[in-house]
Amino acid sequence: MDQLRFDGRVAVVTGAGGGLGKAYALLLASRGAKVVVNDLGSARDGAGKSNAADAVVKEIKDKGGVAVADYNSVVEGEKLIKTAIDNFGRIDILINNAGILRDKSFTKMTEQDWDLIQAVHLKGAFKTTHAAWETFRKQKYGRIVMTSSNAGLFGNFGQANYSAAKLGLVGLANTLAIEGAKYNIKVNTIVPTAASRLTEDILPPEMYEAMKPELIAPVVAYMVHESFNDTGAIIDSTLGFATKAQLFRSNGAPLKKRPSDPVTIESVKENWSKVVDMRGAKHLEKIADVTLELVDKLQEFEERSKLDGDKDSYWTTYDYNAKDLVIYALGVGASVENPTDLKFLYESHENFSPLPSFFILAGMCMEAPIVANAMPPGKFADFTNVLHGEQYIEFVGDFPGTEGVFTTRCYVVDVLDKGSSAVAIVNSEIFQNKQLVCRTQQHIFVLGQGGFGGPRNSKNAIGVANAPKRNPDAVVEQRTAEDQAALYRMSGDLNPLHIDPNVATASGHKKPILHGLASLGFSARHVLARFGGNDSSNVKALKARFVKPVMPGETLVTEMWVEGKRVHFQTKTKETGNTVIAGAYIDFKNVVSAGGSPSAAAPSTASGTLKSDALFAKIQDEVKKNPDKAKTVGGVFLYNITDNGKTVKQWTLDLKSPVVHDGAPKSGKADTTMTIADADLVQIASGALNPQVAYMKGKLKIAGNIMLAQKLGPLLKSDAKL
Ligand SMILES: CCCCCCC[C@@H](O)CC(=O)SCCNC(=O)CCNC(=O)[C@H](O)C(C)(C)COP(=O)(O)OP(=O)(O)OC[C@H]1O[C@@H](n2cnc3c(N)ncnc32)[C@H](O)[C@@H]1OP(=O)(O)O
Numbered sequence: 197m198d199q200l201r202f203d204g205r206v207a208v209v210t211g212a213g214g215g216l217g218k219a220y221a222l223l224l225a226s227r228g229a230k231v232v233v234n235d236l237g238s239a240r241d242g243a244g245k246s247n248a249a250d251a252v253v254k255e256i257k258d259k260g261g262v263a264v265a266d267y268n269s270v271v272e273g274e275k276l277i278k279t280a281i282d283n284f285g286r287i288d289i290l291i292n293n294a295g296i297l298r299d300k301s302f303t304k305m306t307e308q309d310w311d312l313i314q315a316v317h318l319k320g321a322f323k324t325t326h327a328a329w330e331t332f333r334k335q336k337y338g339r340i341v342m343t344s345s346n347a348g349l350f351g352n353f354g355q356a357n358y359s360a361a362k363l364g365l366v367g368l369a370n371t372l373a374i375e376g377a378k379y380n381i382k383v384n385t386i387v388p389t390a391a392s393r394l395t396e397d398i399l400p401p402e403m404y405e406a407m408k409p410e411l412i413a414p415v416v417a418y419m420v421h422e423s424f425n426d427t428g429a430i431i432d433s434t435l436g437f438a439t440k441a442q443l444f445r446s447n448g449a450p451l452k453k454r455p456s457d458p459v460t461i462e463s464v465k466e467n468w469s470k471v472v473d474m475r476g477a478k479h480l481e482k483i484a485d486v487t488l489e490l491v492d493k494l495q496e497f498e499e500r501s502k503l504d505g506d507k508d509s510y511w512t513t514y515d516y517n518a519k520d521l522v523i524y525a526l527g528v529g530a531s532v533e534n535p536t537d538l539k540f541l542y543e544s545h546e547n548f549s550p551l552p553s554f555f556i557l558a559g560m561c562m563e564a565p566i567v568a569n570a571m572p573p574g575k576f577a578d579f580t581n582v583l584h585g586e587q588y589i590e591f592v593g594d595f596p597g598t599e600g601v602f603t604t605r606c607y608v609v610d611v612l613d614k615g616s617s618a619v620a621i622v623n624s625e626i627f628q629n630k631q632l633v634c635r636t637q638q639h640i641f642v643l644g645q646g647g648f649g650g651p652r653n654s655k656n657a658i659g660v661a662n663a664p665k666r667n668p669d670a671v672v673e674q675r676t677a678e679d680q681a682a683l684y685r686m687s688g689d690l691n692p693l694h695i696d697p698n699v700a701t702a703s704g705h706k707k708p709i710l711h712g713l714a715s716l717g718f719s720a721r722h723v724l725a726r727f728g729g730n731d732s733s734n735v736k737a738l739k740a741r742f743v744k745p746v747m748p749g750e751t752l753v754t755e756m757w758v759e760g761k762r763v764h765f766q767t768k769t770k771e772t773g774n775t776v777i778a779g780a781y782i783d784f785k786n787v788v789s790a791g792g793s794p795s796a797a798a799p800s801t802a803s804g805t806l807k808s809d810a811l812f813a814k815i816q817d818e819v820k821k822n823p824d825k826a827k828t829v830g831g832v833f834l835y836n837i838t839d840n841g842k843t844v845k846q847w848t849l850d851l852k853s854p855v856v857h858d859g860a861p862k863s864g865k866a867d868t869t870m871t872i873a874d875a876d877l878v879q880i881a882s883g884a885l886n887p888q889v890a891y892m893k894g895k896l897k898i899a900g901n902i903m904l905a906q907k908l909g910p911l912l913k914s915d916a917k918l
Pocket residue numbers: 562567568577578579582583584585586614617619639640641652653689691709710711712713741742743744745746
């Protein structure tokens with residue numbers, strides 16, 4: 197980078213007889229600036245006289261620079277500026293650095309202590325700046341640095357006078373940055389922490405060395421360079437490090453429920469935690485933004501109040517991006533092993549997309565004490581006694597994108613009395629840019645909190661839908677990981693029930709249970725891939741009831757039935773045979789079978805999540821029951837999973853030692869290879885499709901030992917006997 201220079205520029209540095217000011221003066225002069233080295237020549241408390249400025253001027257001149265000493269007090273700032281004009285004919289840079297201390301605890305502080313500090317720091321900066329201002333405006337160029345302090349930004353014991361003056365300088369810089377904007381006058385503030393005359397006997401020696409003013413001087417020099425375009429910035433620098441400080445405003449909160457309500461001391465107290473909640477706090481650039489934001493918030497409050505009517509709603513904000521989508525997808529079992537999942541896992545995938553069930557999260561309002569507050573007198577709800585009972589989501593309008601911010605309104609519709617337990621029905625409406633994008637409904641089962649005489653049913657409850665009483669059209673099986681709940685938590689539901697063994701035991705479970713929404717996410721993914729064209733935007737609505745807890749590590753078996761545009765599903769765990777999700781469905785805009793129509797041959801792209809595991813288990817059972825016959829059959833049975841004619845996965849059933857192996861395609865020799873789509877295999881297993889008919893129609897392809905195939909064929913029937 198070219199050297200940043202100050203040739204032709206004239207700088208006034210106040211308090212430049214030593215410390216920071218001296219470092220600034222020497223650096224600027226070494227880069228071509230003509231410098232007025234101002235110094236009153238005094239000790240830390242402002243007393244005494246010295247010729248420190250002359251010594252600095254000499255040092256500059258010895259190095260070939262140009263400088264002049266000035267011994268005026270900054271309180272007479274116009275004299276300093278005159279020194280610059282008289283000697284160099286102009287002024288471009290003003291560094292208000294001079295300062296003294298009169299530290300005393302507030303009890304002991306006198307009015308003189310106060311006035312003196314205000315005079316040197318605040319009035320001094322005012323006077324010098326005011327004197328230079330007109331010149332800066334006329335020449336449409338000026339660079340000003342004020343010197344503040346962390347004592348001003350944060351307060352410091354014994355420095356009431358100094359802190360007040362130092363924060364006063366920030367206010368001065370803020371306004372001058374605005375007034376100077378159109379004249380190319382940049383006004384910024386440095387917050388230095390350096391070893392200087394003010395601090396030399398306060399700091400330990402090793403700190404004194406590490407906090408040399410020379411480490412801050414380049415920061416300030418850059419801030420007064422013509423290439424520096426920031427204005428109104430507060431830059432904190434020390435130890436060779438620089439950082440920017442800003443004021444932040446919380447999102448705030450209305451101090452009343454409805455626009456017509458009064459503001460009372462009690463309503464203020466009630467809303468205080470929201471007023472001071474700094475999550476999502478913002479820095480506002482200008483005063484007009486503060487007013488605009490306020491008007492915006494009031495408008496929003498009125499709009500929300502209209503929506504709320506007489507309901508008590510909670511409004512929350514939910515923002516998400518690609519990372520959240522990927523973490524969620526992993527939490528619900530998406531895997532790179534499965535090609536259909538890649539679009540949910542890879543942010544640069546051409547069809548990168550959120551899983552539809554992801555948006556349930558935006559309606560959870562986990563941080564709002566919404567269920568707890570809705571409980572009838574004497575009843576309570578917290579993480580120790582709630583279970584996710586049911587979930588619904590419905591998409592309205594355009595399917596949301598891969599990042600965004602939602603505003604969600606959550607409210608309890610009803611609290612039902614189910615005898616021993618209560619069920620809270622919680623609705624949410626999810627808005628993006630004030631447009632409704634989704635609606636959700638959760639049923640929160642509150643254990644042991646029934647019996648309060650409330651209604652048992654609600655007309656507002658969105659019901660479950662029972663699956664048809666026939667064999668499923670498709671089955672997808674997938675094992676959850678032992679760490680599934682630990683991973684799913686990262687999507688925001690930190691309920692300890694899913695991670696803390698003690699909490700799980702106390703709630704009557706043998707170990708932490710899986711989130712209901714994690715299991716639902718698995719099954720919804722299976723249904724989407726099998727009958728939704730794997731296209732999230734194809735989903736209109738989804739509903740499920742959680743019937744029994746799932747343990748991480750268990751295998752979820754999703755059974756599906758197509759009925760028009762609705763795909764019913766239910767989920768069991770393979771290990772226990774228990775139904776864990778029931779009455780569930782996804783309403784699609786269009787049902788798109790992975791192979792065309794739901795019952796048509798569907799080349800599977802599934803991975804180890806074997807859709808036909810159940811079928812193989814049956815075959816295996818038969819073989820186990822009749823080992824002798826199996827032996828006489830002998831050989832190896834291969835089942836190929838194909839995608840567009842290409843074998844992507846292969847299951848091997850070794851009939852001699854009846855174990856199903858799941859692996860990559862092999863070219864190994866087998867007595868017989870049968871290739872068939874999952875859907876047909878399921879159809880055959882359920883007896884709906886005769887294997888011979890399937891063979892004749894070309895759906896079941898047999899290569900190799902036809903005799904063996906004939907013996908195996910009947911095995912494909914669920915009621916087959918060897
Ligand atoms: C506080 C802020 C929100 C926090 C959100 C927390 C989110 C997560 O962290 C929490 C979780 O993910 S928990 C894990 C997922 N959920 C589960 O594992 C629950 C599984 N279900 C069960 O165990 C039982 O169904 C069980 C225990 C729920 C009910 O079983 P039973 O007591 O045996 O009920 P039963 O006798 O069959 O029926 C009694 C009445 O209740 C209705 N009902 C049953 N299951 C329901 C369910 N899952 N959801 C809603 N209602 C349900 C029945 O219909 C019956 O009512 P009625 O007689 O009027 O028909």
